[in-house]
Amino acid sequence: MSTDQIERPDALPVRVPLVQVETGLLKSWQMMRENVLSIIPEVATREKIVSGRTGKRWHMIMDPATIRHVLLDRLEDYPKSDVTKNLLRPAIGESLFIAEGAHWRWQRRTAAPAFSHRNVLGLAPVMTAAAERSASRIAQAGPRAVNLLDEMITTTFDVIAEVTFSGDGSFDREAVHRAIEAYIDEAGKISLLDVLGVPDWVPRPGRVMSLQAMSGMKEAADAAIEARARQGPGTLPDLLDLLLAGEDPKSGRRMDTGELRDNLLTFIVAGHETTALTLAWSLYLCAFDQGVQERAREEAQQVLPGRAATGEDVVRLPYLRQIVEEALRLYPPAGIVSRTAQKADVLCDTDVRPGDTVMIPIYALGRHRALWRDPDSFDPDRFEDRKAIDRYAYLPFGDGPRICIGASFALQEAVIILATLLSRFRFTPVRGRDPKPVMIITLRPQGGVWLQAEEL
Numbered sequence: 001m002s003t004d005q006i007e008r009p010d011a012l013p014v015r016v017p018l019v020q021v022e023t024g025l026l027k028s029w030q031m032m033r034e035n036v037l038s039i040i041p042e043v044a045t046r047e048k049i050v051s052g053r054t055g056k057r058w059h060m061i062m063d064p065a066t067i068r069h070v071l072l073d074r075l076e077d078y079p080k081s082d083v084t085k086n087l088l089r090p091a092i093g094e095s096l097f098i099a100e101g102a103h104w105r106w107q108r109r110t111a112a113p114a115f116s117h118r119n120v121l122g123l124a125p126v127m128t129a130a131a132e133r134s135a136s137r138i139a140q141a142g143p144r145a146v147n148l149l150d151e152m153i154t155t156t157f158d159v160i161a162e163v164t165f166s167g168d169g170s171f172d173r174e175a176v177h178r179a180i181e182a183y184i185d186e187a188g189k190i191s192l193l194d195v196l197g198v199p200d201w202v203p204r205p206g207r208v209m210s211l212q213a214m215s216g217m218k219e220a221a222d223a224a225i226e227a228r229a230r231q232g233p234g235t236l237p238d239l240l241d242l243l244l245a246g247e248d249p250k251s252g253r254r255m256d257t258g259e260l261r262d263n264l265l266t267f268i269v270a271g272h273e274t275t276a277l278t279l280a281w282s283l284y285l286c287a288f289d290q291g292v293q294e295r296a297r298e299e300a301q302q303v304l305p306g307r308a309a310t311g312e313d314v315v316r317l318p319y320l321r322q323i324v325e326e327a328l329r330l331y332p333p334a335g336i337v338s339r340t341a342q343k344a345d346v347l348c349d350t351d352v353r354p355g356d357t358v359m360i361p362i363y364a365l366g367r368h369r370a371l372w373r374d375p376d377s378f379d380p381d382r383f384e385d386r387k388a389i390d391r392y393a394y395l396p397f398g399d400g401p402r403i404c405i406g407a408s409f410a411l412q413e414a415v416i417i418l419a420t421l422l423s424r425f426r427f428t429p430v431r432g433r434d435p436k437p438v439m440i441i442t443l444r445p446q447g448g449v450w451l452q453a454e455e456l
């Protein structure tokens with residue numbers, strides 16, 4: 001089938017139904033219960049700023065220049081919000097993701113070399129092997145529909161576990177995976193209460209249980225780190241080896257076992273589900289638009305005659321990368337990032353007071369009427385010319401000094417896995433089983449992404 005024979009679909013891919021309120025004052029708690037994304041009012045896709053009060057005063061900003069002001073120019077005045085920190089601290093301590101000021105800066109300087117282009121490329125064989133295993137599992141499932149969300153969660157966990165604690169037989173991957181999933185699940189329920197402005201002393205269900213699972217996991221991680229420190233690096237250095245060897249170029253300080261553990265767990269928590277979601281949504285979109293899928297397959301099959309994709313192939317798969325970028329625009333795994341204002345400020349002619357929550361609704365930004373043509377449609381071609389896209393209008397990885405440290409790792413992984421799968425299977429939707437986008441910390445397709453995978 002050639003690309004121009006295939007009709008583009010008339011319908012749009014699934015969307016989150018945004019709340020229709022014109023005033024920007026949201027009073028109802030009910031609508032937020034089911035779907036945190038529904039706190040994003042529809043006006044956020046048209047205005048530059050929307051403000052409200054639900055327990056706390058908050059502002060959502062959708063103006064690229066103002067977002068730059070918050071994330072880049074005034075970093076110190078807009079630290080990450082307490083909501084984010086309270087939620088994640090029990091799992092990942094004062095790691096890179098949570099820390100502020102000097103404690104954040106030295107950790108970022110120490111970890112940055114591990115994510116250099118050279119080192120990320122060096123980790124690619126792990127991604128290629130995981131893509132190969134995923135293709136075998138999908139092939140084994142035969143003609144039945146497959147839940148590609150679950151499959152991608154397995155695959156990306158495979159990658160992150162291998163690049164953090166590779167070859168450590170003592171490290172129980174399954175137990176770690178279960179503990180993290182349980183925590184994210186519980187934390188998702190907590191976050192609803194926190195976003196709504198419920199005071200800290202209100203007991204949160206499930207916190208105790210997931211903390212127990214977490215502490216077992218931390219002990220296992222500590223033991224693996226200490227064993228590696230004694231044994232020295234393996235032949236293919238992984239992220240643990242790179243962090244063990246890392247030191248702050250300014251102070252010479254190195255991470256101790258607790259700091260190494262918190263950061264490695266951060267990479268697992270921040271890196272695996274987000275990348276799995278990116279892949280699951282990319283596959284959903286390719287099944288939605290067979291024309292795009294066919295074009296992607298032609299590219300993949302040309303570059304990979306009968307083998308899985310490697311790190312070196314990624315630059316030769318530009319259309320695959322555009323699909324991943326477009327999936328991240330339509331379904332950004334981190335749907336909202338939030339900050340707490342430290343000083344009085346004026347954002348888009350609106351007064352901001354110390355203590356106000358300032359949110360960047362990445363989901364609404366990617367679908368903003370003033371920033372994108374046909375914002376709700378799936379069109380990977382819009383990423384052909386990256387220079388034409390305002391940097392602060394497209395923020396799946398955030399921006400400024402706190403931009404995602406794993407962005408190129410994630411993009412490389414997503415392209416390797418997607419190219420390998422599309423070169424071997426044709427994915428088609430299962431009638432009546434469209435995923436429903438729901439935000440529980442991350443933007444997930446509720447019910448999974450069920451697709452028919454026909455082996456080619």
Ligand code: HEM
Nearest residue numbers: 097267270271274275334337396397398402404405406410
């Ligand atoms: C598609 C996949 C991913 C997405 C969409 C994503 C998204 C993000 C976003 C939006 C932020 C900024 C949060 C904020 O400013 O409040 C962030 C930060 C971060 N991400 Fe990612 N991420 C992804 C993959 C990864 C991977 C693979 C890793 C590690 C292996 C990782 C590690 C981190 C860390 C450590 C931070 C905190 C950086 C700092 O504050 O200095 N992420 N990510």
